[in-house]
Amino acid sequence: MLEFLIEKKDKGYILFTITRNEKRNAINYEVMEGLQKAINETAGAPDVKALVITGEGERAFCSGGDLSVFHSLSTKDEAYTMLSKMADILYSLTTLSKPTVALVNGTAIGGGCELASACDFRLGRQGIKAGFVQGKQAITTGWGGGSILAEKLPQHAAMKLLMEAEPQTVEYLFDLDFFHGIYEEESLSACEAFLDKTLACDVNVLESYKKIWINKWAAVNLRERMEEEVKKCAVLWESDAHHQYVKTFLNKN
Numbered sequence: 001m002l003e004f005l006i007e008k009k010d011k012g013y014i015l016f017t018i019t020r021n022e023k024r025n026a027i028n029y030e031v032m033e034g035l036q037k038a039i040n041e042t043a044g045a046p047d048v049k050a051l052v053i054t055g056e057g058e059r060a061f062c063s064g065g066d067l068s069v070f071h072s073l074s075t076k077d078e079a080y081t082m083l084s085k086m087a088d089i090l091y092s093l094t095t096l097s098k099p100t101v102a103l104v105n106g107t108a109i110g111g112g113c114e115l116a117s118a119c120d121f122r123l124g125r126q127g128i129k130a131g132f133v134q135g136k137q138a139i140t141t142g143w144g145g146g147s148i149l150a151e152k153l154p155q156h157a158a159m160k161l162l163m164e165a166e167p168q169t170v171e172y173l174f175d176l177d178f179f180h181g182i183y184e185e186e187s188l189s190a191c192e193a194f195l196d197k198t199l200a201c202d203v204n205v206l207e208s209y210k211k212i213w214i215n216k217w218a219a220v221n222l223r224e225r226m227e228e229e230v231k232k233c234a235v236l237w238e239s240d241a242h243h244q245y246v247k248t249f250l251n252k253n
């Protein structure tokens with residue numbers, strides 16, 4: 001069974017859905033491949049004006065890296081290989097030539113918040129929570145999401161979310177400008193209402209405007225800063241405290 005769905009919508013955008021609700025839409029290597037495929041398809045299709053990313057079901061948007069897979073990564077070198085692979089994908093998402101939306105339909109935890117941060121816009125469903133919880137697991141954001149967040153939010157807001165490492169309400173995160181909209185209705189209707197005017201714009205105009213930020217992020221060496229973040233997380237990954245968190249989580253039931 002496929003772990004993701006890529007759908008080309010009539011309104012002119014691609015919808016990428018992580019279809020692993022039973023694992024709260026955790027990201028494994030197959031989901032990583034699917035995400036890159038959706039990014040490439042969006043970039044390459046002249047009739048596609050945006051990419052929307054969401055999770056299957058009502059419980060979770062994305063619970064970050066799949067710990068039942070990544071728990072076997074013991075050393076910093078083993079961790080680096082996975083972390084840098086996803087950092088490449090998140091950089092290509094961040095710098096995708098067209099607008100992107102994280103449609104946060106449920107809980108977003110850890111790397112799930114990094115995935116959302118890599119999108120241009122974030123919509124959160126009423127009642128959900130999201131948190132960069134890595135700090136509570138003796139690691140940092142490991143996919144470059146901290147450096148991306150530092151580009152999207154004011155320093156005090158980004159630092160607070162990363163250093164407190166707590167799941168927060170959608171209202172709290174809206175006030176910090178992490179979310180750009182809160183919705184109660186069905187997710188896709190909310191997303192299409194948010195994107196309506198943008199999708200009415202010529203794709204060449206959208207790409208020209210997005211290039212302003214792509215150039216900015218290149219000028220501030222975002223990719224190099226993400227690489228440094230990945231390397232630091234890989235070192236922390238080796239700690240007993242981190243391995244103990246993962247072990248406890250996987251043995252909880």
Ligand SMILES: CC[C@H](C(=O)O)C(=O)SCCNC(=O)CCNC(=O)[C@H](O)C(C)(C)COP(=O)(O)OP(=O)(O)OC[C@H]1O[C@@H](n2cnc3c(N)ncnc32)[C@H](O)[C@@H]1OP(=O)(O)O
Binds near residue numbers: 069110114
């Ligand atoms: C890899 C590095 C990356 C980075 O930052 O670079 C990271 O993302 S590190 C952070 C990794 N993610 C987590 O620590 C989140 C772990 N999950 C949870 O905290 C909860 O599951 C939560 C809050 C997302 C949802 O809680 P809820 O009560 O709704 O569900 P359960 O906890 O009962 O989980 C249901 C089912 O899904 C499995 N599950 C959930 N998250 C993950 C995950 N990240 N990896 C693997 N499996 C996950 C969980 O084990 C349960 O499975 P079951 O077989 O039913 O017991």
